[in-house]
Amino acid sequence: MKLILFILLIISIKSIIGQDLYVNFVPFLTEKCNEQPFGIGFSILSGICINNLGSYLQNDEVTPSSWYFKITEYEQTTIITGYNYPEIDCSGFPEVSRFVYGVECVNSPVIVPINATFSGGYKYSSYYTHVTLSKVPMFSDDSVVRGVYSNDESSTDGSVDSCTFDNFIYGTVITKNFQISYQFPFDYSETYSCSSNGTSLLKTCVGNEKCYQKNISMQCNSDESDGHTQIFCS
Numbered sequence: 001m002k003l004i005l006f007i008l009l010i011i012s013i014k015s016i017i018g019q020d021l022y023v024n025f026v027p028f029l030t031e032k033c034n035e036q037p038f039g040i041g042f043s044i045l046s047g048i049c050i051n052n053l054g055s056y057l058q059n060d061e062v063t064p065s066s067w068y069f070k071i072t073e074y075e076q077t078t079i080i081t082g083y084n085y086p087e088i089d090c091s092g093f094p095e096v097s098r099f100v101y102g103v104e105c106v107n108s109p110v111i112v113p114i115n116a117t118f119s120g121g122y123k124y125s126s127y128y129t130h131v132t133l134s135k136v137p138m139f140s141d142d143s144v145v146r147g148v149y150s151n152d153e154s155s156t157d158g159s160v161d162s163c164t165f166d167n168f169i170y171g172t173v174i175t176k177n178f179q180i181s182y183q184f185p186f187d188y189s190e191t192y193s194c195s196s197n198g199t200s201l202l203k204t205c206v207g208n209e210k211c212y213q214k215n216i217s218m219q220c221n222s223d224e225s226d227g228h229t230q231i232f233c234s
């Protein structure tokens with residue numbers, strides 16, 4: 001059922017160019033991109049300047065960079081161009097990455113330069129990504145999603161319930177049981193998972209021993225400086 005919905009959403013890209021489109025980066029461990037997604041993915045609204053994309057994964061270490069994704073049509077080919085600017089407001093001279101829509105599997109672009117190793121000792125460059133476009137944000141199943149939503153002007157009281165697909169800006173999508181190991185500033189690791197009842201869990205281990213797991217599910221919350229956020233299991 002999900003697959004059918006997915007196909008319906010992505011057909012006829014030509015007819016939806018000009019609308020709000022999400023660029024989805026779905027991570028895989030092999031160059032076929034045909035097994036279960038595994039790793040860190042993103043679903044990002046095109047056509048607007050996105051900042052803070054990685055702060056969540058870097059323990060809020062400030063990296064003043066920003067992304068802008070643009071979708072264009074060139075000789076029957078849909079091109080997704082990502083501009084990575086050095087400044088937070090999408091200014092300065094960007095690094096440019098291009099993806100041809102429909103190409104099955106590419107080496108993972110470094111959307112967020114995380115200084116860590118991943119499950120099995122892999123680095124970012126060992127991963128593959130399937131890049132897709134959709135009208136609504138897409139997340140791999142059984143993943144912990146941190147969604148960032150624009151502040152809804154119609155609800156100035158910051159009330160809950162303003163985290164919907166209509167104001168979704170971007171999401172970081174971490175697949176179940178994926179581990180991120182940091183050596184810096186000290187040796188620790190984080191493993192994300194979803195319980196069978198849909199609670200988002202994060203297990204943190206210091207060194208290899210002291211581990212604790214906590215519930216990181218978060219309902220729509222407007223306290224964050226970059227808009228409303230929400231953490232949930234897909």
Ligand SMILES: *[C@@H]1O[C@H](CO)[C@@H](O)[C@H](O)[C@H]1NC(C)=O
Pocket residue numbers: 115183184
């Ligand atoms: C990245 O981590 C290594 C240790 O694995 C550390 O030596 C280095 O300083 C870190 N680099 C940055 C930019 O934080």
Ligand SMILES: *[C@@H]1O[C@H](CO)[C@@H](O)[C@H](O)[C@H]1NC(C)=O
Pocket residue numbers: 195196197199
């Ligand atoms: C969800 O499952 C966990 C165990 O995996 C349990 O501790 C918790 O009470 C359950 N929560 C709800 C809301 O059912």
Ligand SMILES: *[C@@H]1O[C@H](CO)[C@@H](O)[C@H](O)[C@H]1NC(C)=O
Pocket residue numbers: 199215216217218219
């Ligand atoms: C996890 O936290 C969320 C948000 O605080 C809460 O709604 C939910 O009931 C919690 N789940 C469990 C299993 O404690």
